[in-house]
Every structure is written in C-alpha cells, then in structure tokens.
Amino acid sequence: MAQRGLAAEFWQVPAVTRAYTAACVLTTAAVLELITPFQLYFNPDLIFRKFQVWRLVTNFLFFGPLGFSFFFNMLFLYRYCRMLEEGSFRGRTADFVFMFLFGGVLMTLFGLLASLFFLGQAFTIMLVYVWSRRNPDLRMNFFGLLNFQAPFLPWVLMGFSLLLGNSVLVDLLGIAVGHIYYFLEDVFPNQPGGKKLLLTPSFLKLIFDDPEEDPNYRPLPEEQPGMDPVDRQQ
Template identity: 65%
Template sequence: MALELALREYMDIPVVTRVYITACVVTTLAVQLDIVAPFDLYFNPWLIISKFQVWRILTCFCFFGTVGFSFFFNMLFTFRYCRMLEENFYAYRTADFLALFLYGGTLMLIMGCFVHLLFLGQALTIMLVYIWSRRNPHVRLNFFGLITFNAPYLPWVLFTFSVILGSSFMVDFVGIACGHFYYFMEDVFPYQPGGFKVLITPRFLYVHL
C-alpha cells in the first residue's frame, strides 16, 4: 500500500520535473556506488568533439556532487521551482518547457566553454529559480527564518549564500545570466514596440510530445 502511494505521488510529478530529478538522483547514486566516476561526467568540450563523448552534454547537468547537505539542498530547490514552473506556467505545454531547458542549457554550455565550469546542474537550478521569481514578483519568501524578501531577490540571496559558503559564485552567476536571457526574450522583448518572439519551440518537440 505504501509503495503504491509512493508510486502514485511520483507519477503525479509533472513529466519534465520527474525525468530530470530522477536523472539527477540516479547519476548521483551511480557515483556514490562507484559505478561511474565524476571524471566521466563533467563538461569537457575537447572530449566531446575529439572523442565523441557526447553524453557529457547531458551528464554535466545531472551531477550535484556526492550525497550530502549540498546535494539535498540543490535537489530541494530544483524540485520545488522546476515543478512550480511546469505546473503553473507550462501546464499542457511540455514542449515549451523542454524548449526552456534546451535554450538555457545551450547557453550554459557556451558560457561554460569560456569560464571553465565542469558541472552545470546548479546553474540550471538558479536559472529555473530566476525565471520563477521574475514571474512571481509579489510573492514574499522567507530564507531559513532569517530574512523576508520579495521573490525577485531570491537568486541574489542564493548567490550571496554561495559566496559566504565559499562556493564558486561563477556557477550561480551563469545561472542568473541565462535565466535573465530567457526571461527577457520570452516575457519582455516580444511585448515591446516592434518586438517579436525570438525563442521559438522547435517543431520536433511538438511532434514527439
């Protein structure tokens, strides 16, 4: 009975969120069990091009480090904001939500070539948080019971938190930059005088979803 309930809850998670979170958990467990090494997962343009290790394009988004506080913290934020975006803004628009991942992920990979980021999962999380926060400007949030602020400040609070903890701030910065790019091109520019929709969802996504 408990297993059926858990399975039902799992299947109730929107499909893109469900698949991505599952991929992250499976990848982390594979590393934890020494089935695969992080060395085989990180983003390396040279290995992708010269050795045809194309899986790195995806795996660099799915590994958040070994099981620990950082992993659970990232999974919590990724699950929460990815799910809220998918349910509230992309309900019955799976192709459009995948296009968000496609455009954002592509931009992160390009930026990753220049700032030498090995893993981009945290940047993707920050991007999702940024987009959600800009679309919910009047929502009030409380961060660990310490401070209360409007949603658009959340990415910058997380950025500051990363700096305080000594983490690489560049990962968060890339996520914020990609999130702003998507938000501006999707929610701002098309509605300006003379504006038009730039980020068109590829037709093949509609065909297969």
C-alpha cells in the same frame, strides 16, 4: 503501503520535472557504486576529439556527493522546476522542454569560456530566476531569517552559496541565462516593435504536446434511441 504512496506521488509529478529530478538522483547513485565524476564532467576536448558526447548532458545531472549541498540543490531543483511546469508552462510541455534546451546550450557555450565542469547548479538557478520573475509580488522567507520579494531569491541563493565557500561564478551564469530567456520570452515581445524570438520547434510540439483540435471539425450528432443509421444519413 508506504512504497505505493511514494510511487503514486512520483507519478503525479509533471513529466519533465519527474524525468530531470530522477536522472539527477540516479546519476548520484551511480557515482556511489558504478562510475566516477571524471566520467561525467564537461570536457570539450573529450567531447569533440574522443566523441564522449554524453558529457554534454551528464554535467547537468551531477550535483556532487551525498551531503547538505546535494540535498539543498535537489530541493530547489524539484520545487521550482515543478512550480514552473505546473504554473506558467501548464499545458505547454514542448515550450518547457525548449527552455531546457535553450538554457543548456547557452550554459554550455559559456562553460567553454569559463572552464566550468558541472552546470547543474547553474541550471537550477536559471529555473529559480525565471520562476521568480514571473511571480514578482510573492513574498518569500529564507530559513526564517530573511523576508523578501520573489525576484530577489536568486541573489539570496547566490549569497548563501558564497557563505558555504562556493564560487559565485556558477550562480551568476544561471542568473545571466535565466535573464536572457526571461527577456526574450516575456519582455521583448511586449515592447513597441518587439516580437517573439524564441519559437518552439514544431517537432517538439509533435512529441510533447497533445494535437490541437481542428476548428473545422464537426462531429456527427449522437444517435437517438430508435433511429435507424440509414435514416440519420438522409
């Protein structure tokens, strides 16, 4: 029964959050048994010279070995990815996927310059940043120690990461990319003379979104009891 409950809960998670979170967990499980991180990390030389193109994706899926850091990252990834997908991206799966692609491409370009090997944590911070800016009035509590407004959450996470001895470069990258997306999507289009620059490709809408109803479509009236179909057409 417990397994049925977990399965039911899993399938209730929105599609993009479910797919990304499951991919991260399965990648970590594979590292425990089948592969090594050296087969996953971001390496431009191996990508472009040896065509190991999977590294463009797998470097976003590995958050390190099982431990506190892994579960901490998974908790925040699942929570804020789901809240975005169920909140401001509700009914806009294609737009959500486009945000993933936009953020992933920008991080990959910055990763080339900064020699970063894994970008999953930066991606999580990007999701947190976008969510926090879209919920500016929400009060947050961090482990019962700090109370603050939601827009400060990415910076609190960066400080916590620093306390754990991690480099803040990855967190800063996530904040930077998150801000670029937020500015282009939410700020610039609402400025005088501004316009929407991030346009979701139509093929993503065809794949992920339900087709829009034709406004000119007029359904036939329901058949009344005892009415002959020929009479209805006359």
